[in-house]
Amino acid sequence: MFIQPWDAALDQAEWGTWIAEGHDFGLLAVNGLPGHAPTTVPTHFVPDGNRLLIHLARPNPVWEPIQNDPNVTFTVLGDYAFVPGTWRAGPGTEPTDGVPTSYYAAVQCTCRARIVDEPEAKAALLRRQLAHFQPDGDHAPVEVGQAPYGRMLPGIRGLVLDVSEVRAKFKYDDHKPVEHRAAVADRLTARGQGLDGATARQQRRRLDRVGPWKP
Numbered sequence: 001m002f003i004q005p006w007d008a009a010l011d012q013a014e015w016g017t018w019i020a021e022g023h024d025f026g027l028l029a030v031n032g033l034p035g036h037a038p039t040t041v042p043t044h045f046v047p048d049g050n051r052l053l054i055h056l057a058r059p060n061p062v063w064e065p066i067q068n069d070p071n072v073t074f075t076v077l078g079d080y081a082f083v084p085g086t087w088r089a090g091p092g093t094e095p096t097d098g099v100p101t102s103y104y105a106a107v108q109c110t111c112r113a114r115i116v117d118e119p120e121a122k123a124a125l126l127r128r129q130l131a132h133f134q135p136d137g138d139h140a141p142v143e144v145g146q147a148p149y150g151r152m153l154p155g156i157r158g159l160v161l162d163v164s165e166v167r168a169k170f171k172y173d174d175h176k177p178v179e180h181r182a183a184v185a186d187r188l189t190a191r192g193q194g195l196d197g198a199t200a201r202q203q204r205r206r207l208d209r210v211g212p213w214k215p
Helices: 012-020 063-068 119-133 150-155 178-191 196-209
Strands: 025-030 039-044 046-048 051-057 071-083 101-116 156-171
Touching (some): 012 101, 012 156, 039 051, 046 119, 051 119, 071 178, 071 196, 101 119, 101 196, 178 196
Antiparallel strands (some): 025 039, 025 071, 071 101
């Protein structure tokens, strides 16, 4: 992932807070077997310190490639929008001469994967995930040999991703003048399509912390 200096995360707290705000779905990328393309799997995950916790169905095609090479990448992407060129034309420039771009936030983790097959370890991983996604505890106990989850455990495998590097990008035109960025955020809010509102919030949040950007 290419990151311009003005698109970089300000610090670890910025991308960590972004993940904690509910960005818990991403794309697992696994190196392909020799002669094969990489395998990618969209999935929910739970951050756990310096680890990401995942479980996948046993028939999933990732297991053999991971056993062959446990080095994987996990990417979380969100708060994205297309920004038309007419919004980005500088002063004295014809609106139609403006260059369009994409705004987005992305956190990319380089990890080493560990497969979890032992039944109690899988149950513990599922309990950790449910504590994240259903914090009210409105679910049956996850216990080996106890319905309903016990009978399902053989059909899944757990995956622990030990994170070795994180690269985060918040691409919201932070190298542009403050007035320009504020105007684009207003236009995103007014357009209100897809993730425009979330994108505008990220741009305004960065507006308060970054800018005008200086090399």
